[in-house]
Amino acid sequence: MSWRVGSTHAQTALSDAQDLPPLDPWTSHLAPTETALVTQHPGTAQTGPSSTRAFARGAAAPGAAAPGAAAPGAAAPGPAEASPAEPGDVVRSGDAATSEDPAATVDAVDGWDDAQLVGQLFSLAVGTHSARGITVDEPDSPDDSVTTADGGHPAATDGVRRTPVDALADLVAARHIGGVCYFPETAEGDSPDAIRHLVRRLQQAASAPLLVSADQENGTVSRLRQGSTRLPSAQALAAADDVALTEEVARTSGTELRATGIRHAFAPVADLAVEPRNPVIGVRSPGADPQAAARQVSATVRGLAAAGVASTLKHFPGHGSTTVDSHLGLPVLELTRDAWERQERAVFAAGIAAGVDAVMIGHLVFPAVDAGTPATYSRAVVTGELREALGFDGVIVTDALDMAGAQLADGPGAGAVAALAAGVDQLLMPGDPEAAIDAVLAALADGVLSRDALRDSARRILRLKERLGLAGDGIDVEAPLATPQHASTAERAARASLVWRDPSTTWVLDPGAPGTRVLVVGLRTDPQLRGVDVSAVLADRLGAAGAQVWTEPLDDDPDTILAAATRGFGGSTPDVLVIATRDAWRDPEQSRHLGRLLALGVTSPTPRSSAGHAGAWSPTTPR
Numbered sequence: 001m002s003w004r005v006g007s008t009h010a011q012t013a014l015s016d017a018q019d020l021p022p023l024d025p026w027t028s029h030l031a032p033t034e035t036a037l038v039t040q041h042p043g044t045a046q047t048g049p050s051s052t053r054a055f056a057r058g059a060a061a062p063g064a065a066a067p068g069a070a071a072p073g074a075a076a077p078g079p080a081e082a083s084p085a086e087p088g089d090v091v092r093s094g095d096a097a098t099s100e101d102p103a104a105t106v107d108a109v110d111g112w113d114d115a116q117l118v119g120q121l122f123s124l125a126v127g128t129h130s131a132r133g134i135t136v137d138e139p140d141s142p143d144d145s146v147t148t149a150d151g152g153h154p155a156a157t158d159g160v161r162r163t164p165v166d167a168l169a170d171l172v173a174a175r176h177i178g179g180v181c182y183f184p185e186t187a188e189g190d191s192p193d194a195i196r197h198l199v200r201r202l203q204q205a206a207s208a209p210l211l212v213s214a215d216q217e218n219g220t221v222s223r224l225r226q227g228s229t230r231l232p233s234a235q236a237l238a239a240a241d242d243v244a245l246t247e248e249v250a251r252t253s254g255t256e257l258r259a260t261g262i263r264h265a266f267a268p269v270a271d272l273a274v275e276p277r278n279p280v281i282g283v284r285s286p287g288a289d290p291q292a293a294a295r296q297v298s299a300t301v302r303g304l305a306a307a308g309v310a311s312t313l314k315h316f317p318g319h320g321s322t323t324v325d326s327h328l329g330l331p332v333l334e335l336t337r338d339a340w341e342r343q344e345r346a347v348f349a350a351g352i353a354a355g356v357d358a359v360m361i362g363h364l365v366f367p368a369v370d371a372g373t374p375a376t377y378s379r380a381v382v383t384g385e386l387r388e389a390l391g392f393d394g395v396i397v398t399d400a401l402d403m404a405g406a407q408l409a410d411g412p413g414a415g416a417v418a419a420l421a422a423g424v425d426q427l428l429m430p431g432d433p434e435a436a437i438d439a440v441l442a443a444l445a446d447g448v449l450s451r452d453a454l455r456d457s458a459r460r461i462l463r464l465k466e467r468l469g470l471a472g473d474g475i476d477v478e479a480p481l482a483t484p485q486h487a488s489t490a491e492r493a494a495r496a497s498l499v500w501r502d503p504s505t506t507w508v509l510d511p512g513a514p515g516t517r518v519l520v521v522g523l524r525t526d527p528q529l530r531g532v533d534v535s536a537v538l539a540d541r542l543g544a545a546g547a548q549v550w551t552e553p554l555d556d557d558p559d560t561i562l563a564a565a566t567r568g569f570g571g572s573t574p575d576v577l578v579i580a581t582r583d584a585w586r587d588p589e590q591s592r593h594l595g596r597l598l599a600l601g602v603t604s605p606t607p608r609s610s611a612g613h614a615g616a617w618s619p620t621t622p623r
Contacts, residue, residue, distance in 0.1 A: 106459045106466065108208075116207070117451075118440045119176030120458045121420070123213060123397070125429045126168055126198060127183030127190075165198055169205035175437055178461055179211035181400075181429060182223055182262055189225025192260050192481055199261035200473045209470035211310075211461065213264035217284055218253055228256050229486040230532065232493045234269055234300070235283040238292060240496035243299040249493050250303025252486050257309050259479035263468050264310040266360060266397075268300040270347045271320035279586070280325040288320075290343050294350035301354040308476075310464055313351040315362030315399055316386055317375060318344030326363040326405035330374060337368040349390055357464055358395040359386060361424065363405030376406055376419050383423035395460050397426040401436070413439025420449055425457035507576070514546035517572060519565040521552050521597065522580030523590070534580045542578075550574070554581065555589070558596045 109117065171177060180202055184190045190198075203210055214223040219233020231253055237246045250268075257265060272293055273285035286296035297313065304311040315326075317340065322331035335343070348359070361376050369385060370378040376398050386392050398419050399405075401412060408414045416427050416436040420443075430436035443449045468474070480486065509516060520542070522535035539549045550568040552561040565574050579597060584590035 106462045109455050109458045109462065112458070114441055114444055114451075116176045117454055117458055118437055118444065120178035120208065120461060121425065121427055121440070121454065122175070122177050122430070122433060122437060123179030123181050123211065123426055123428050124168060124171070124177055124433050125181050125183060125400070126165060126202065127185050129181075129183045129400070129402070129429065165201055169202055171433065172202055172210070173205040173207070175434070176207050177210070177433075178208065178458075179213060179264075179426065181266075182212060182214040184223055184225060189223070189228075192224075192227045195224075195260040195262070196473075196475055199475060203261070203473040208462070209465055209472075209474060211264050211465055211468075211470070212262050212474065213266055213312075214257065214262045215266045216253060216257055216262070217265075217267040217269060218249070219283055221284060223262075224256055224260065227482050229482050229490050231490050232497055233283040234286045234296065235273065236497035237493060238286040238296050239499050240493060241292065242496060243295050245493055245496060246296050246299040247303040247306070248489055250300040251307045252303075252489050254304040254307025254309035255479050256481050256486070258307055258476045259481040261473055261475035263308070263470065263474050264312070264358070264464075265304055266312045266314060267304070268297050268311065268313065268351070269315070270297050270313040270344070270351055271315055271318050271362075272343055272347060273320050274343065275321045275323060276585075277323045278320060279323070280327065281320045285320050290346045293347045297347055297351045298354035301351055301356045305355060305357075308468065310357035310468060311351075312358040312360050312397065313348055313356050314360035315364070316348055316359050317362070317364075317366050317369070317381060318348075319362045319364060320344065322364055324405075326399065327403050328405075330405045331362075331364040333364050333366040333368075335366075335368060340366075340368060345385075345390075348386075352390055352392050352394075356394065357467075358397055358426075359392055360397050360399055360428075361386075361419075363399050363403055374405065376401075376424070377408075377415070377422050379422045381422070382419075387423055393460070395425045395464055396423065398424050398428045400429040401427060402429050402431040411439075412436045416440050417443045417449065420454065420457070423453075425460050509542065509545055509547055509576075516547045517565075517569045517575045518542050518547045518549050518578060519552065519561070519574035519576070520549060520578045520580070521554050521561060522578075523554050523582055534582070538578060538580060547576075554579070554593050558593075558599070561597070 112120075168180070172180070182195065182198070199212055202212075215221050216223050217234065218231040219236065222228075222230065229252065231249050237249060240246075253267075254265065257263070268286070269281065269284045270293070271281050271285050272288055272290060273281055273283075274288045286293040301311045301313075318333060318335075319326065319331065321333055321335055321344070324331035333340070333344075352359070361382060363374055363376050365371070365374050366378075366381060370380040373380075375381040382396060386396060401415055401419070406415055408418065412430040412432045413435050416430055417439055419427055420440065427436065427440075440449065444451060444454065509518070520535050520539050522538070535551050539551050543549045548569060550565045552564055556564075562573070566572065577597070579594060581587075581590050581594060584594060
């Protein structure tokens, strides 16, 4: 039996790949692909109480004009969807709304004591990444029959069980916390109603409205899962090369975030995917070309703004050229200053010009600017390059301070102080929040940190909250979620992103030949729980197109796989074999299984094993 091979290059929401568009110089030895299908997560459209929208008093929600006044820019088509900005427009998220909550106004900062001031600069995780310093233990008897997500047990107080969210709410209230970062509790995600409940619980505890954030990049990094629309990754949209479509996808994403009360997206990724060995950026990046990436990043900023959601460029000064995952170690950005200015800096500059609300600092060392200090703690990088040279006056936020790349010998408190001294405004997810807060308060009292500088940081954060019109719980109960219109946007984006790796070896299921026997082989689950089950989605779509489909796991013996499929097809061998891999270029086990499958017959040309490879093989002679 011999197989003819073809593969697609389309980075979408369904799998992860560490790769680049086909014109990038290193694609000769990697076949960058990601299965070009799109799915909508199970669940219903938005449900929940039909309470009044929680926007500022007297202010219009994004996408709707206030009584007697038109919203800025083009008129909105309705109360839920905002009209897109014109290409090139600078739109700041929430421009239609101004908060009147006295606890959240910029002027209130001058009357705050140190505890209120410092607490506003912290954003703490809720969900799977809850910090170890947030516990539910209390002096009375805990309920050992229930285990929480962090491995503890809810404490029993007067018969009422407490959860990690309750404990975080206590900390929000006691320490005047300014923001939280949402993570789903499980790989399947939380329902929209569960997210709203969590947001309401925490907002009720806050002395000033919380800035609720999430890493909603779409593609493989998506915090909205159940009951939401799965949208393509940045590199998929870059492959489509349609800025209007990118803007529409971002507006759709922002609208669904707004429906759950998440008003700050840690997106888009502005890193360039120029290093094939990079273990963490991959399809999260819009690609390797600075000009094309700049267009994509700017469109995403505009789309999120049109939805009334704040945007964030990350990871300044650029994580794409590194070879270490900052979750696990400290990367080094080995670029000359001239190269950096032509590449990564150009993308960040474009996003800033487009009106981005925040910039996230990456945990990495950039020797061309500061050889001895990680960027998170480098005043030369944070203040010198970002605040002064690029003229960015929005919110500067750290990447998560519990990551390996952010660790200092003196602990999380030292890291929090050093980041603020460098010029950061918001401290994201320190490993021990109370220790970090206490360290900042001590540094402020001792004169190590400037009170005026911290007040400026708090003002930037509150100014962003004002632009978003945050008051109450910040949830827009009328914003659409998981609608047919949103699914259509996702489908169009996924189709537009399809690019054949080798146009001479394409394969398309013949709609005129129903009953084609297709064997789909792939990983059952991704080890890092990214995306969805690609093999299952492929099988569903191919079956819907009229094919007979049989699926087998990639890690079985090739002869066993083929024998099982032959039995499944009633004794007939498959007509087509589709193999879906994920990061096979850096996973020897996947590469080995792929090679053994290819050894079943002669292939021409030989496919490359790569991240997210999805190839289709069809036999030219029966076995």
